[in-house]
Amino acid sequence: xxxxxxxxxxxxxxxGIGKNTPLTGWSMSKSITGALIGTLVKEKGxxxxxxxPIPQWSSPTDPHNKVTTNQLMHMNYGGKWLEDYxxxxxxxxxxxLSKDMAAxxxxxxxxxxxxxFWLYSSGTTNLLSRILKQELExxxxxxxxxxSLFSKxxxxxALWETDGTNTYVGSSYLWASAxxxxxxxxxxxxxxxxxxxxxxxxxxxxxTQEAAVGSKGSYGAQFWLNxxxxxxxxxxxxxxxxxxxxxxxxxxxRVLIIPSYDMVVVRLGQDYYRNFDFNGFLSEILAAYQTE
Numbered sequence: 001x002x003x004x005x006x007x008x009x010x011x012x013x014x015x016g017i018g019k020n021t022p023l024t025g026w027s028m029s030k031s032i033t034g035a036l037i038g039t040l041v042k043e044k045g046x047x048x049x050x051x052x053p054i055p056q057w058s059s060p061t062d063p064h065n066k067v068t069t070n071q072l073m074h075m076n077y078g079g080k081w082l083e084d085y086x087x088x089x090x091x092x093x094x095x096x097l098s099k100d101m102a103a104x105x106x107x108x109x110x111x112x113x114x115x116x117f118w119l120y121s122s123g124t125t126n127l128l129s130r131i132l133k134q135e136l137e138x139x140x141x142x143x144x145x146x147x148s149l150f151s152k153x154x155x156x157x158a159l160w161e162t163d164g165t166n167t168y169v170g171s172s173y174l175w176a177s178a179x180x181x182x183x184x185x186x187x188x189x190x191x192x193x194x195x196x197x198x199x200x201x202x203x204x205x206x207x208t209q210e211a212a213v214g215s216k217g218s219y220g221a222q223f224w225l226n227x228x229x230x231x232x233x234x235x236x237x238x239x240x241x242x243x244x245x246x247x248x249x250x251x252x253x254r255v256l257i258i259p260s261y262d263m264v265v266v267r268l269g270q271d272y273y274r275n276f277d278f279n280g281f282l283s284e285i286l287a288a289y290q291t292e
Contacts, residue, residue, distance in 0.1 A: 001178045001179060001181075001182045001264075001265070001266040002263065002264075002265050002266075002285060003182050003185075003186055003263065003264040003265075003266075004261070004262060004263045004289065005262050005263075006186065006190075008179070008182070011178065011179075013178070014269070019177060019178070019179050020157055020177050020179075021157075021177055021178075022157045022158070022159055022175040022176055022177055023175060023176070023177065023178065023181075023253075023268045024173075024174075024175050024249070024251075024253070025174050025175065025176065025181065025247070025249050025253055025268075026172055026249030026250035026251060026253060027122065027171065027172060027247075027248060027249045027250055028174070028181070028247035028248060028249045028253055028254070028255060029125075029160070029169070029170060029171060029172050029173060029174035029249075030122075030125045030170065030171055030172075030222045030247075031184075031222050031223050031247040031255075032145070032149075032170075032174055032184060032247075033125050033128050033129055033132075033168075033170030033171070033222060034073060034125075034128070034208065034221055034222030034223065035149060035184070035187070035188075035200060036132055036144065036145055036148065036149060036170075037069065037073065037128055037131070037132065037222075038192070038200040038201055038204040039144070039148040039149060039199065039200065040131075040132060040135055040136075041201050041204070042198070042199075042200065042201040042204075043148060044135060044136075046069075046135055047069075048068065048069040048070045048073065049068055049069075049070050050068060050069070051065060051066055051067065051068055052067050052068055052069045052071075052072055052077075052127065052131060053131060053134055053135070054067075054102075054106050054127060054130065054131070055134075056103065056106040056107060057106065063110050063113055064077075064106075064110060066113075069128070069131060070221075071115060072124050072125075072127055072128055072131075073128070073221040073222055074118070074210075074212035074213070074215075074219070074220070074221050075118055075119060075120055075121055075124055075212055075215070075219060076115055076116075076117065076118055076212050076213055076214065077110075077124065078110045078111055078112040078113050078114070078115075078117045078119075079105065079108050079109075079110055079111065079119070079121060079123065079124065080108045080109050080110065080111045081105075081108065081119055081121040081123055081124075083119075083120050083121060083122060085250065090105075090108065090121075090123060091121075091122050091123070094122065094123055094126070095122070095169070095171075095172060098163070098164075099163060099164030099165065100163060100164060100165045100167075101123070101126040101129075101163045101167070101169060101171075102123075102126045102127050102129065102130030102165075102167060103130075103165075104123070105121075105123030105124070105126055105127055106127065106130075108123070115213065116213045116214050117214055118212050118213060118214030118215045118219065120219070122171035122172060123171070125170045125171040125222065126163075126167075126169065126170055126171050128170055128222075129167050129168050129169070129170030129171075130167055132144065132168070132170075133166075133167050133168075141166075141167075142162075142166065142168075145158070145160060145168065146158070148199075149199065152194060152197065152199055153183050153184070153186075153187050153194045153199065154180075154183055155176060155180040155183050155184065156180065157175075157176050157177040157180050158174065158175065158176045158180060159174070159175040159176070160173060160174045160175070161173035161174075161175075172250075178266050178268055181247075181255050181266045181268065182255070182264050182266045184247075184255065185247070185255040185256070185257050185264040185266065186264050187199060187200070188200075188205050188208070188223075188245075188257050189257050189258075189259060189262070189263075189264055191205050192204050192205050207221060208220050208221045208222070208223050208245065209221075209223065209225060209245050211225060211227075216228060218235070218236070220245060223245045223246065223247065224236075224245065224246050224247070224248050225244075225245050226240060226241070226242055226243070226244035226245065226246070227242040227243065227244075228242075236278070236279070237278055237279040237282060237283075238279060239279050239280075239283045240258075240279060240282050240283055240286065241258055241260045241261065241286075243258070243259050243260050244256055244257065244258050244282075245257050251270045251271055251272050251274075252267075252269075252270075252271035252274050252276050252278075253267070253268045253269075254266070254267050254278065256278075256282060258282075258286075261286060261289065263286075263289070265282060265285060267281070
């Protein structure tokens with residue numbers, strides 16, 4: 001699905017898939033969990049720069065007790081983790097063996113407490129999900145994504161799975177149609193505003209694009225970045241605009257937000273081996289747009 005200036009200009013589906021078919025986003029879910037933290041800031045005055053309210057970390061002698069929600073948002077808190085799906089790892093033990101995914105993550109030791117250590121971690125996002133649940137009344141926590149976000153931007157196909165404690169698996173288990181994933185991207189393209197209503201706090205989209213320390217400019221706050229830093233590794237899409245920021249899933253699902261083109265591009269085709277050429281794919285889309 002390609003959206004330009006708020007209007008779908010092209011979409012294509014495989015046989016058996018349509019505009020209302022919910023499709024897995026895997027780690028694109030992380031970006032929406034980040035958005036929900038934003039709604040918590042806006043609606044409840046939550047402070048992301050205060051120590052993260054994780055019960056297991058409340059002891060004054062626990063080295064985790066100074067970890068902030070902002071560090072969790074940027075994957076900078078220093079927890080020991082292995083994001084690997086080809087063998088037993090922290091990620092697979094959490095997702096497939098743990099009733100309480102946040103509790104599993106919270107009990108892992110710290111590898112680094114310097115605030116400069118960056119490590120991509122699905123467990124970190126599930127800590128954010130636990131924070132959302134704790135900061136809301138039980139009767140509201142399961143409704144919150146729908147009342148604070150989805151219903152306001154017209155998302156009607158979203159299905160989000162929970163763990164055994166009725167906490168949303170914020171790292172991985174959100175399903176939605178391609179059009180609804182596009183709506184979520186469009187919200188960020190529009191600076192968190194939809195139909196004249198501010199959904200995300202002022203400045204939140206800009207905050208989302210602040211590069212995490214140690215990520216070499218490749219990661220923001222629950223979003224990937226294309227710009228990179230001078231002297232760092234080449235951006236993942238070197239022939240595409242540097243202002244792109246995007247959601248990315250395990251099988252290379254992506255929602256690409258391109259402010260310089262006022263465009264959102266969604267691709268949900270399965271790419272298990274992660275060798276799809278997004279650089280060429282997106283370059284061709286943008287070239288076609290330029291020739292119109």
